[in-house]
Amino acid sequence: MKLEELQRFLEQHEKCLILYARQWCNTPEDVVQEALMDLVRKQLDPMQNTAWVYTVVRNKAVSVARRSTKQKPMVGQDCEPWFEPNTGDAIDANAAQLHLQELDEPIREVLVLKLWGGLSFEEIAPLAQCSKSEAHRRYQQGLELLRKRMGLL
Amino acid sequence: MNHDFENKLSSLAPTSQSINRDALFFELGKQQKKPNRVAIPFLTGTIAFSFYYLLLTQLQYQKIETSSLPTAPTVVLLAPAKLEPYSLLAYRKVFETTNDLPSLHYVEASAQVETLSDLQKEFSLYHQ
Numbered sequence: 001m002k003l004e005e006l007q008r009f010l011e012q013h014e015k016c017l018i019l020y021a022r023q024w025c026n027t028p029e030d031v032v033q034e035a036l037m038d039l040v041r042k043q044l045d046p047m048q049n050t051a052w053v054y055t056v057v058r059n060k061a062v063s064v065a066r067r068s069t070k071q072k073p074m075v076g077q078d079c080e081p082w083f084e085p086n087t088g089d090a091i092d093a094n095a096a097q098l099h100l101q102e103l104d105e106p107i108r109e110v111l112v113l114k115l116w117g118g119l120s121f122e123e124i125a126p127l128a129q130c131s132k133s134e135a136h137r138r139y140q141q142g143l144e145l146l147r148k149r150m151g152l153l
Numbered sequence: 154m155n156h157d158f159e160n161k162l163s164s165l166a167p168t169s170q171s172i173n174r175d176a177l178f179f180e181l182g183k184q185q186k187k188p189n190r191v192a193i194p195f196l197t198g199t200i201a202f203s204f205y206y207l208l209l210t211q212l213q214y215q216k217i218e219t220s221s222l223p224t225a226p227t228v229v230l231l232a233p234a235k236l237e238p239y240s241l242l243a244y245r246k247v248f249e250t251t252n253d254l255p256s257l258h259y260v261e262a263s264a265q266v267e268t269l270s271d272l273q274k275e276f277s278l279y280h281q
Contacts, residue, residue, distance in 0.1 A: 001181065001184075003178065003181060006177070006178070006181060010172075010174065014171065014172060015166070015167040015168075016167060018167065018172075019167040029170055029171075029172050032172055033172045033173060033176070033177070036172065036177055037176075037177065037180055040177060040180045040181045040184055041180065041184060043184055080168065081168050082167060082168060083165040083166060083167055083168055084165070084166040084167075084168050086165065090161055090164050090165060091158075091161045091162060091164075091165060093165055096162065096165055111162075115159065115162050115163040116163060116165075116167055143158060143159065143162075146158075146162070147158055152158060
């Protein structure tokens with residue numbers, strides 16, 4: 001693994017990995033750090049193993065959430081902001097977070113991976129433990145629910 | 154409509170305190186300094202195979218005992234023939250590499266070595 005490859009991977013995926021881990025635990029940076037350390041120790045090419053990194057992050061985040069009695073698997077109301085404050089005509093960041101949190105976990109997971117991770121449905125399917133078509137269905141359903149709840153229909 | 158909504162959603166930038174990149178890059182540097190994990194078993198295998206081959210080769214070649222006494226050194230001929238006569242330097246080289254086997258000396262012999270007297274003659278050449 002080259003330094004440039006790792007830097008490129010971080011530029012592309014670091015924030016989404018943290019957002020992804022945030023779906024389960026309140027220490028997402030630590031979880032992502034550990035997962036990336038694993039990647040480096042195994043000397044895997046990050047760009048070729050994107051889905052692997054997301055899987056490790058998911059497993060670690062779920063594990064952290066289970067270990068901690070204070071943390072709930074579902075993200076609580078007192079968590080950090082998920083998105084930077086919006087600018088211009090973008091969707092309201094707080095509203096987006098609120099309505100994302102209200103979605104069922106399997107649907108929210110697919111939305112996060114697709115919208116902010118840029119993963120294909122083929123890559124999402126094993127992560128979400130469903131078929132490619134089911135991942136696509138969840139994605140469409142999630143978009144519709146968000147649009148309705150945000151009054152953007 | 155959906156596409157526009159998707160674009161607006163994905164334009165939201167996730168917030169995060171960055172991870173500790175220095176620690177990550179330090180670990181990367183450490184890993185790159187480690188010996189190649191593939192090369193070591195490969196080299197070990199190659200050396201083991203070479204040793205095994207050498208052992209088989211030795212067994213196939215002529216073995217001549219210089220003395221019937223059990224404590225005396227045994228000479229094993231490694232190579233059947235060479236065009237040039239062996240020098241003392243070559244003999245020493247062979248001897249030194251097998252110095253950890255006091256009762257067994259490996260000597261490369263010329264094509265003329267067939268009997269004990271040939272060998273003794275060979276040794277006398279070495280020791281000139």
